[in-house]
Amino acid sequence: MILNIRRPDDFHVHLRDGEMLRKVVNHTSKHFERALVMPNVPPIDTGPQASDLRNRISKCSEFEFQPLMTIRLTERTTPATIHEAKEHGVVAAKVYPQGVTTGSHGGVTVEQLRGLGDTFAAMEQSGMVLCWHGELPGPGWLTAEQRMLPEMHRVVDGFPKLRQVMEHISTREGVEWVRSCPDTVAGTITVHHLYLTLDDLGGRGRWGGGGQLHPHYFYSPIAKFDEDREILLRAALEPTGKFFLGTDSAPHPTAAKFNVDAGCCAAGVFSSPVAMAALASRFDAEEALDRLEDFTSVNGAKFYGLPLNEGRMELAREPWVVPRMIEGMTPFLAGEELPWRVL
Numbered sequence: 386m387i388l389n390i391r392r393p394d395d396f397h398v399h400l401r402d403g404e405m406l407r408k409v410v411n412h413t414s415k416h417f418e419r420a421l422v423m424p425n426v427p428p429i430d431t432g433p434q435a436s437d438l439r440n441r442i443s444k445c446s447e448f449e450f451q452p453l454m455t456i457r458l459t460e461r462t463t464p465a466t467i468h469e470a471k472e473h474g475v476v477a478a479k480v481y482p483q484g485v486t487t488g489s490h491g492g493v494t495v496e497q498l499r500g501l502g503d504t505f506a507a508m509e510q511s512g513m514v515l516c517w518h519g520e521l522p523g524p525g526w527l528t529a530e531q532r533m534l535p536e537m538h539r540v541v542d543g544f545p546k547l548r549q550v551m552e553h554i555s556t557r558e559g560v561e562w563v564r565s566c567p568d569t570v571a572g573t574i575t576v577h578h579l580y581l582t583l584d585d586l587g588g589r590g591r592w593g594g595g596g597q598l599h600p601h602y603f604y605s606p607i608a609k610f611d612e613d614r615e616i617l618l619r620a621a622l623e624p625t626g627k628f629f630l631g632t633d634s635a636p637h638p639t640a641a642k643f644n645v646d647a648g649c650c651a652a653g654v655f656s657s658p659v660a661m662a663a664l665a666s667r668f669d670a671e672e673a674l675d676r677l678e679d680f681t682s683v684n685g686a687k688f689y690g691l692p693l694n695e696g697r698m699e700l701a702r703e704p705w706v707v708p709r710m711i712e713g714m715t716p717f718l719a720g721e722e723l724p725w726r727v728l
């Protein structure tokens with residue numbers, strides 16, 4: 386069986402810079418027509434920085450590809466920063482609460498966030514989208530997402546025309562919050578949150594057995610429980626247009642993901658090369674292949690006010706074993722056989 390869909394967009398990806406950028410960009414541009422490039426590594430805080438990175442990305446891409454650029458919101462982001470970024474074609478600004486993920490040490494505290502009213506007003510006025518890493522810093526890892534919702538809701542109430550995206554939703558509460566908000570609020574869902582739970586990370590699940598920790602399933606926000614994964618899947622399939630794909634593919638060289646001396650492991654999953662095959666496999670298992678195109682190629686473009694892609698992508702129901710290693714990086718579901726592949 387062959388599935389022919391509109392070429393997809395990835396509304397949340399980490400492309401890095403330098404040598405890593407050169408290695409990873411084509412794994413995104415081969416499958417995705419556009420991708421929203423996250424501004425944390427390297428830190429991108431202004432329009433000129435975003436333009437420079439866009440040029441470096443375009444030079445490295447071997448395929449037709451449009452990087453959609455973002456900046457970080459920091460305590461130094463002013464309305465003038467927003468207007469300048471808009472002139473440089475930046476489409477979104479991202480909130481990283483301090484200390485919740487890779488590269489977020491330069492992020493904002495809750496107090497700083499509450500002082501950004503003029504900046505949010507400038508974004509609302511200029512049509513720039515606000516993207517949230519929706520986790521509140523502080524104690525309580527598994528409840529960080531729920532605890533962030535009131536902070537986000539203050540901005541929804543205060544800036545009713547500002548379009549906002551809750552990125553990489555990982556909980557029932559996150560999905561229900563997005564559903565309860567007006568149409569100015571949408572959410573992205575990753576591939577890995579549709580596959581994994583904490584059990585898989587801890588070696589007790591379908592995808593990571595053997596009772597051993599599976600560090601390649603360590604990412605932020607962390608996988609939650611079965612019922613969260615199930616409600617995320619329902620959200621991905623629903624026809625409201627409020628949910629769309631953002632892979633949050635965040636590659637690390639396998640050798641650098643683990644700092645053996647320090648006993649640490651960096652967060653992030655390299656899912657770009659696997660995302661579309663894994664999604665087709667997951668949707669097919671739910672007998673919902675007809676919902677795939679809206680999730681990957683329609684809902685996000687409409688929310689961002691972008692034209693739908695003209696290009697097409699073909700996927701086939703043919704077994705495909707995900708490579709164990711791609712240029713020194715371990716991809717998501719490495720070594721697993723998927724029932725679908727991208728042609």
Ligand SMILES: [Zn+2]
Nearest residue numbers: 399423633635
């Ligand atoms: Zn991310």
